[in-house]
Amino acid sequence: MRNRRIARWLGAAPLLLLMAQALPAPALAGAPRSAAATINSGSVDKVMADSLATQKLAGGVVGVMKGGKIVLVKGYGMADLEDGQAVKPDTIFRIGSITKQFTSAMLMMLVERGQLSLSDPISKYFPDFPHPEGITVRHLLDHTSGIHSYTDKVFMASRGWREHDTKEMVSYIAGQDNLTDFPVGTEYRYNNSAYVMAGAIVEKLTGKPYAVALDEMIVKPLGLTDTVYDDERTIVPRRAKGYGLRDGKLAYPVALSVSVSGGAGAIRSTATDMLRWHEALFAGKVVKPESLALMIEPAKLKDGRLTSQARKPGPDGRAPMDYGLGLGVGTRDGHRLIGHGGAINGFNAMLYTYPDDGTSIVLLTNTDGGANELYWKVAQAWLGSQGGATSK
Template structure:
């Protein structure tokens, strides 16, 4: 037996193992793609959305990034894997990460009170950056003000104008800072301005330099309506009681969403982001722990417990810094949803299955809320791979 033959024979098990692994990965991707396609077909056939895009990753490997339906109905432009969607409040975890990066560089502290940034803000000495991140500030949500769409949304707002609008809420506080929990876009709008002060540049530029470019997220930015964005989807509204019929959505100035919900992205970029964030490549491990830690009130109790008492529900997720954690359908999750005029988004990571699912839709409606249904189908499709 020649030496060359002996080496080849010794390497054979490794080659067979590598081939088997490659085949298994290909099979897993095929099964996941089939599950995604079935889900998308159901959504489109029911007339719930003009188009959608789905991304699926398993064990850090991207298995599926596919588009379905139309990104633009008037020109019959199909959704592709590169179609750009607005992602609404999924933006919040990026704003939170920017704040943590600035805190790690000691350019701000999570315990800073907001009067350091907005000197004449009512009760600003009682509200911390941490409160804003966790929705425990008590500040009334400006997007729920009566007449918001008619007064604020169509107009371009600079910081001074936006702060004046926020302060027009009566009452300005729904509860004393730190004593309750209430989802508030107001907090994340203020965080946008705080980040800009600390960074010495707009939040959009800071994220581009420190997050998007290093991670290769080429299709992700804080959106502006004026910018020419190749492949950007048009947003639509569902015609009431007429499934499958849509109208162009009402215009929304993204200046009133900013760090609370103005970003655009694609499934691939969001899969890359989630893998990097949870892998400790964006903020430090201590910072990541803070992002995922459940919010607590000043008495030390979980904010989610207070929410359950107030709302009478036992299916309440915890909130960290721009990220929700909890369990639904017996599956632990880490993620966030987003809704903004004409668009729905869902970004969920399931740590027990090591699966990340992105669902982007160009209308507000039931489609993006179907993520748990899609997740179950994906888990079933990937079960053979998990058993390996």
């Protein structure tokens, strides 16, 4: 049944996951490959130019994959405002919570190896965690654990700037005065604490730091060249500086050590790597079809409701997307989509695959909130000019 659900969700082509039909190896194109792609690229150029003209976006990279081939990767704006360095197609950005799908995928790989079950109680991995009753690994991954997310003003002001290791972060989460926000499984609340703990489980089961596990389990096997567990102390050629807004003008963001993000948001990468990652994930090169089916199956609460049914519409009035295990799933402007956004001080990113369109679109920006609305304009500019539904 689950395999049939994923078949319906992903569509017949080009993501023929259940037939184990891998897509062609991605081919990076320095320029669009067709007249249609040229038109689409021009539409994206205008959207990005209009955003940069507001002087509230430092820069960004747009990447598009169509039918397993990368047809557009283009940089816009500035990677470093002080030194006048432009964003290039291979500029490196922090991807924030897009990290969560990597963490989820690694745990699903461990499930496939028989080292883990989604129904395992978290007490199996965190025996000293207070009041863990009823909380399982699945609850961590679908944001229904009820554990309070540590990313509040108290933590950010008092400790966010300081380097932490995974053990310290889990200890902080367990020691929060407001440890839980609701009984397990009764509500949905986006939860960074849960994914820091999920990353800790990766470390416990592999016996290796998250950075090493990521490299060995995903990065090297897929041939990703710029996807790394980040460290702000490392000198990284091609790395973009991050920016925020102060009094409506671009400025450096509030200081944050990326180490506090762990399995919730600590990866840095490029647009090309992000597209190759999604191609591999949905072509069955990362986890088995039944594991991917679980990752995109909408989570439910104890009362049987989808988690989306228990949430309010967003600021734009749109119904919330459903959430699986590290991946959001839903429909926007007539296009089904699967993916995630990510925000971490100075950076904002979005990566979604549109299965019916055979297309993946990524936007990486080096400005707080830079992708939140802009991504959907970019997606509309690309998909809309191909005859698909457009935003109203």
